[in-house]
Amino acid sequence: MHELALAQEMLVILNEEAARHRLKKVTGITLEVGVLANVVPEALSFAFEALTGDTIFEGATLVLHKIPVKAVCQDCGESYTALQIPFFCPQCKSNKASILAGTELHIVNLMGEAHDDY
Ligand SMILES: [Zn+2]
Known part of the structure; x- marks a missing residue:
């Protein structure tokens, strides 16, 4: 399952971010997901939940924002954005296009509780 691999990759970054912000508990994560990243939100949430039991991310809410495809037409040079594939x-x-954006998955925000011993 594609989303499981993605959730695993995300967790590596999330762990670094949580450590950097000294979070002891993460309650919400906002993601930007390119339309071309081909992510099924429900599948990603499910994979995320399965991986985060008994961690600081347990029970965190995933919020996904879609990023449109940005492309330049290879035939006429027009730049355009699209929210749907194809x-x-x-x-x-x-349908020949150079893709400029739309395949990425970014973590834009983490919400949680920080350690207070600092
Ligand atoms: Zn064109």
Whole structure:
């Protein structure tokens, strides 16, 4: 399952971030997910929950924001964005495009409780 691998990758970054912010408990995570990253939110939440039992991330809410595809048409040079796949150039209907954005998965925000011994 694709989302399980993604959740594992995310956790590596999340652990670093949580340590950096000295969080003892994480309650919410906001993610930006490119439309082309092909992530099923429910599957990602499920994988995340399965991996985070008994960790500081247990019970954290995942909020996913979709990032549209940004592309440049290889036939006519038009730049455009699309929120759906498959996508086509709005000018010439070509499906040949250079992708500039839309495949990424970013962690934009972590909410939680910090250690108070600092
Ligand atoms: Zn075009």
